[in-house]
Amino acid sequence: MKALVINGPNLNMLGIREPNIYGSDNYEALVEICQTAAEEAGFTGVEVFQSNHEGALVDRVQEAYGTIDGIVINPAAYTHTSVAILDALKAVAIPAVEVHISAVEEREDFRQISYAGMACFATITGEGLQGYAHALQLLAEKLGL
Incomplete structure (x- = not known):
């Protein structure tokens, strides 16, 4: 099973x-946290x-169709404005967790x-970068890992 972590502007x-x-x-620390947590x-x-x-971001969500089993997404500023990202997530119907630092x-x-x-089936907020590890764990549970 493969996970995709998507980060929006300014991250x-x-x-x-x-x-x-x-x-x-x-950002490199965030990537390391995601790699360790996913493993x-x-x-x-x-x-x-x-x-x-x-x-x-929309393109990457769409490209995930058929190749990715779960998504963790921090749309950052687009959280509050992007119907396009919402529509892409709905279109691919890949289980997703929203995370905010x-x-x-x-x-x-x-x-x-x-x-x-x-x-998204869950949202994690206020846990700092460790929120990504939490989100990946929730995603793994949802996928039966």
């Missing part, structure tokens, strides 16, 4: 961007993908709506 700036909210670990959860492979472009439910009002989350 490549981890460790630089607002460390008081997102922590001081960099521990029983996945045979994991790809970690990041883009600052909405269309690239910060506790978005405690932040600005505009962050209270998650379009992508409407196509």
Whole structure:
């Protein structure tokens, strides 16, 4: 079973961007957490993908059809704006978990709506980068690993 972790805009700036909210670990640390967690959860492979472009995120979700068993997605700023990502997740119907590093439910009002989350069976917020490990474990359980 293969997992895909998708990260949206500005996540490549981890460790630089607002460390008081997102922590001081960099993107490479996030990738390592995902690789370790996926292996521990029983996945045979994991790809970690990041883009600052909405269309690239939609394309990667669509490309997952038939080759990926589960998705962990942090759409970042597109969480609150992208019906296109929601529609792509619904189209491929691959089990998905939404993850956010910060506790978005405690932040600005505009962050209270998650379009992508409407196509996910679970949402993890406020656990920092370890939220990705939690999301991969939930995904593995859902897939029967």
